[in-house]
Amino acid sequence: MSTAQHIWTVIGVLFVLLNIAAGLIWVERRLLALWQDRLGPNRAGPLGLLIVLADTLKLFFKEDWIPPFASKAIFVVAPAIVAGTVLISFVIIPFAPNIVVADLNIGLLFFLAMSSIGVYSIVLGGWASNNKYSLLGALRGASQMIAYEVFMGLSLMGVVMLSGSFNLGAIVEAQRDLWFVVTQPVGFLVFFIAGVAETHRLPFDIPEAESELIAGFHAEYSGMKFGMFFIGEYLGITLISAMTVTLFFGGWLGPSFLPPLVWFILKTFFFIGVFILLRASLPRPRYDQLIEYGWKVLLPLVLANLMITGAVALYLKDS
Amino acid sequence: MPRPVRYNLSGENNMKLVKEGPEGLEGEGYFATSLDKVVGLARKNSIWPLPFATSCCGIEFMATMGAHYDLARFGSERVGFSPRQCDLLMVMGTIAKKMGPVVKQVYLQMAEPRWVLAMGACACSGGIFDSYSVLQGIDQIIPVDVYIPGCPPRPEAVIDGIMKIQDLVGNESLRRRNGERYKELMASYGIQ
Numbered sequence A: 001m002s003t004a005q006h007i008w009t010v011i012g013v014l015f016v017l018l019n020i021a022a023g024l025i026w027v028e029r030r031l032l033a034l035w036q037d038r039l040g041p042n043r044a045g046p047l048g049l050l051i052v053l054a055d056t057l058k059l060f061f062k063e064d065w066i067p068p069f070a071s072k073a074i075f076v077v078a079p080a081i082v083a084g085t086v087l088i089s090f091v092i093i094p095f096a097p098n099i100v101v102a103d104l105n106i107g108l109l110f111f112l113a114m115s116s117i118g119v120y121s122i123v124l125g126g127w128a129s130n131n132k133y134s135l136l137g138a139l140r141g142a143s144q145m146i147a148y149e150v151f152m153g154l155s156l157m158g159v160v161m162l163s164g165s166f167n168l169g170a171i172v173e174a175q176r177d178l179w180f181v182v183t184q185p186v187g188f189l190v191f192f193i194a195g196v197a198e199t200h201r202l203p204f205d206i207p208e209a210e211s212e213l214i215a216g217f218h219a220e221y222s223g224m225k226f227g228m229f230f231i232g233e234y235l236g237i238t239l240i241s242a243m244t245v246t247l248f249f250g251g252w253l254g255p256s257f258l259p260p261l262v263w264f265i266l267k268t269f270f271f272i273g274v275f276i277l278l279r280a281s282l283p284r285p286r287y288d289q290l291i292e293y294g295w296k297v298l299l300p301l302v303l304a305n306l307m308i309t310g311a312v313a314l315y316l317k318d319s
Numbered sequence B: 001m002p003r004p005v006r007y008n009l010s011g012e013n014n015m016k017l018v019k020e021g022p023e024g025l026e027g028e029g030y031f032a033t034s035l036d037k038v039v040g041l042a043r044k045n046s047i048w049p050l051p052f053a054t055s056c057c058g059i060e061f062m063a064t065m066g067a068h069y070d071l072a073r074f075g076s077e078r079v080g081f082s083p084r085q086c087d088l089l090m091v092m093g094t095i096a097k098k099m100g101p102v103v104k105q106v107y108l109q110m111a112e113p114r115w116v117l118a119m120g121a122c123a124c125s126g127g128i129f130d131s132y133s134v135l136q137g138i139d140q141i142i143p144v145d146v147y148i149p150g151c152p153p154r155p156e157a158v159i160d161g162i163m164k165i166q167d168l169v170g171n172e173s174l175r176r177r178n179g180e181r182y183k184e185l186m187a188s189y190g191i192q
Helices: A001-033 A050-063 A072-092 A108-129 A132-163 A168-174 A185-198 A223-247 A260-281 A287-318 B031-044 B054-066 B102-111 B120-125 B156-171 B181-186
Strands: B049-053 B088-091 B115-119 B145-146
Touching: A001 A050, A001 A072, A001 A223, A050 A223, A050 B031, A072 A108, A072 A223, A108 A132, A108 A168, A108 A223, A132 A168, A132 A185, A132 A223, A132 A287, A132 B088, A168 A223, A185 A223, A185 A287, A185 B115, A223 A260, A287 B088, B031 B156, B049 B054, B049 B102, B054 B088, B054 B115, B054 B120, B054 B156, B088 B102, B115 B120, B115 B156, B120 B145, B145 B156
Parallel strands: B049 B088, B088 B115, B115 B145
Antiparallel strands: none
16 A cells, blocks of 8 residues: 555544544434434434434534632543544454554554553543542542453453454455354354443443432543543444454455445444443443453453363364 | 714724614624524524433433423433533532532533523522522522422423523524623633
8 A cells, every 4th residue: 555545544633533433422322312212302403313413413512611629730631541542443354355544464453452541541531530429439430431341351262262363354355155144143142242341332321320420530520531531432333343344243254246345334233233222221330230241251251261172173173 | 773884993083984884774683683593593492401400300311302291292302411512501400519619610611502401490599408508599600591499390390491592592692692682691601
């Protein structure tokens, strides 16, 4: 790829992603409304589509308030971290055979590293707010995300064993005959659950649990700084959906009557829908239940999965 | 309203360097009117309510948010509980005098622009609680934009109140919050 092509890829990916993240405001509200037997936003523009514009513009023109008791520099940087790390994670995702910003040979590790850095936005944001609810939310977020980071990493190792590569393009190619969701169902389930916890979406939105912590780690944020957390969350959903598709559902592979990119987008939007369905249907667990579920159920499960996958892979290699 | 422009801010030479423009082509908001309209349109379609529910009107509000009446149609879906992120303080129910400072505190914590909606007879005027312990209307402590009468008001009335707020929000100039009148209003409540 030439340099100009590369730059265009970067710009294109950035443009599409930010638009998807904004558009998800509308998608989520309409889908939630559908599943809750409501109408959802329908006054602003056709089908309420302009709600996206209205929310964004309103957030831009809202007073951008920094509490006098906050630690200013960190308070300002924290929302940028969440959007930044998630956007950088998209670098390694192969959207179609030739559309990838950086074809890293350690793509998977890069993704895990970036999602670990994303924890900082919650911890720093909550801590810098100097508000007891924010701090509680930040601490919860830290322990939740660090715990689920472990299972997320381990659940992906089965895929790495089967495909023999950390490169996402190679992982997609290895699924040409059979999607990894068939050979790695446990890995898929654990990854998806950990993904929900990573993006702290309902039912795992413990760091911002409204009924307990007001708004958790972003309680003190207003205006576009809050908007960054908002966008970061939607970008996170898109990222986890895209990763699920890439790792377990054959990425851009699909019957040839549609181009690969369309297959990828269709599959990704299916999982975004699953994310929203989870939110519409499940109540929030208690904090200790969440952590217990992680360490006592998911960890043994994912370790067993790892060992069995390893044994089978070795057996098949010898025979 | 044309105002003299002074370039020399130290105030030594009070010479007027710019002639006053013809009537109607100058003054506050002439260049920003379209922006005002666009922002007003955006704001009115994205009013995030902050429910301050102390009694039965809160139940009526829940019905309004529910499937049957669905306030989300008007873009008021995200009910926030952090005052910083919300636009509309909805005071619903009896505010006892001891609760007064709390309402005011919540109002002060909200980021500009902010609007207040008093819902139900108690929040508007004290309602039937004409007693020593109840605040006779929340407009004694914070400025109120729209009152919804009723004990409690029906969800239709709440939707009507929200639409009245939408009219206000849509027609508000971007500079209203810096205006003299607004500052005077705030000062009359002892805010800033």
